[in-house]
């Protein structure tokens with residue numbers, strides 16, 4: 036656990052970047068620091084590994100003040116990932132990843148074997164090991180940055196806007212990859228971002244900071260969205276806070292119809308889903324039975340109501356197609372069913 040105990044950072048020019056910050060980042064969880072530009076996120080993060088020293092207050096790592104640990108020792112137990120990966124341009128990928136093991140005096144063979152293992156772990160082709168950073172895409176470089184931070188298996192990972200410099204599609208896959216890795220590794224992660232969607236997706240807990248380095252609220256994402264502490268937090272969460280809340284509402288309680296999906300014999304309805312080899316092929320209407328119309332799917336029980344609703348909006352029938360993990364149709368959520376679930380969500 037990382038604990039901020041009344042931590043203040045005053046820069047020499049008098050700027051108060053962080054103001055009496057109290058915060059806990061529990062072991063094995065992702066704690067996200069989010070807030071507008073200049074609110075002290077990076078300063079807070081860097082005080083954990085003493086790249087910046089606090090002016091007042093204490094930061095504790097499992098109860099031990101970091102101020103009492105010499106920086107090299109401290110950093111051995113703390114991986115650090117930054118925007119644009121910060122790789123050494125003249126070192127091959129494998130050697131970039133093995134940076135910390137080399138510093139720790141591991142023999143070259145063991146360090147490289149560990150680097151190769153990590154390369155695969157972060158979803159990269161081992162064939163990239165011999166390349167130089169400039170021969171990789173931005174997203175691949177970020178993955179290497181994550182692999183490098185994990186190389187000596189540190190219990191703590193600090194991540195400073197690690198995915199901000201890549202396009203939205205790559206960012207989404209990096210976020211998914213981080214969540215997958217974390218489900219295996221259970222690191223204590225402190226993650227800085229200015230993107231509220233990223234914070235809500237990744238954080239077990241999200242700390243919202245306001246300019247001046249004051250904590251506005253810390254809560255689980257779901258609570259943050261349903262109970263923002265004040266107008267600043269409400270505004271920061273954006274006008275589509277209600278829509279975002281839907282991503283925490285599960286779909287496993289939705290009642291599905293199977294008679295609209297050729298599964299149990301088609302009902303006499305305006306729309307019918309054509310299923311081929313168990314998979315959706317398209318909707319057909321009574322008026323135009325030969326024309327396949329578009330459809331949207333959600334994975335029943337895994338995806339949230341937000342995805343289910345999106346799936347319904349993509350279908351002219353207004354119904355969302357529920358599939359299993361293999362993409363096979365399990366039924367259809369009609370507009371009435373979705374309406375009912377939304378009404379219940381609004382109550383809760």
Ligand SMILES: Nc1ncnc2c1ncn2[C@@H]1O[C@H](COP(=O)(O)OP(=O)(O)OP(=O)(O)O)[C@@H](O)[C@H]1O
Pocket residue numbers: 046047048050051052070071072073074075076077078079229
């Ligand atoms: N070395 C420094 N000297 C003086 N002021 C600084 C220094 N570093 C940062 N600051 C100021 O401290 C405040 C917090 O900066 P910090 O970089 O921690 O914010 P941030 O929330 O990470 O911002 P961003 O999202 O823009 O990166 C800002 O007002 C910044 O200008």
